[in-house]
Amino acid sequence: MSSVEDLLRTLLDVPGVTGAALVDAVTGLTYGQAGGDTPDAEECSGLAVFVADRLHAAGARGELESIVVTGTRQQVVLHACPRRGDPLLLTAALEREQANLALVMHQLGRHAERAAG
Numbered sequence: 001m002s003s004v005e006d007l008l009r010t011l012l013d014v015p016g017v018t019g020a021a022l023v024d025a026v027t028g029l030t031y032g033q034a035g036g037d038t039p040d041a042e043e044c045s046g047l048a049v050f051v052a053d054r055l056h057a058a059g060a061r062g063e064l065e066s067i068v069v070t071g072t073r074q075q076v077v078l079h080a081c082p083r084r085g086d087p088l089l090l091t092a093a094l095e096r097e098q099a100n101l102a103l104v105m106h107q108l109g110r111h112a113e114r115a116a117g
Contacts, residue, residue: 008034016099026086079108
């Protein structure tokens with residue numbers, strides 16, 4: 001099993017996480033996924049590019065760190081993993097009633113450097 005698969009399986013151990021994926025933030029290429037409910041890679045990369053462009057157009061400085069999309073029953077979290085070349089997105093799908101969003105955000109941030117390495 002690769003280190004990417006190990007990382008993604010570790011994220012599935014966080015309560016409420018139903019799927020996780022590592023995605024190229026520009027092209028949408030999926031490097032790995034785990035769980036039955038992974039966010040669509042191309043939609044995630046498109047959303048990240050759109051949000052980053054809008055933030056920069058509005059005068060925001062720095063790089064995009066994360067995006068949280070909240071629905072009535074589910075949430076999707078995208079966490080940027082900066083690296084040389086195209087950045088990566090560590091994504092997670094959550095069951096809103098079961099997940100602790102702060103814990104998921106902490107876990108994604110903790111594993112982002114490992115994912116980009």
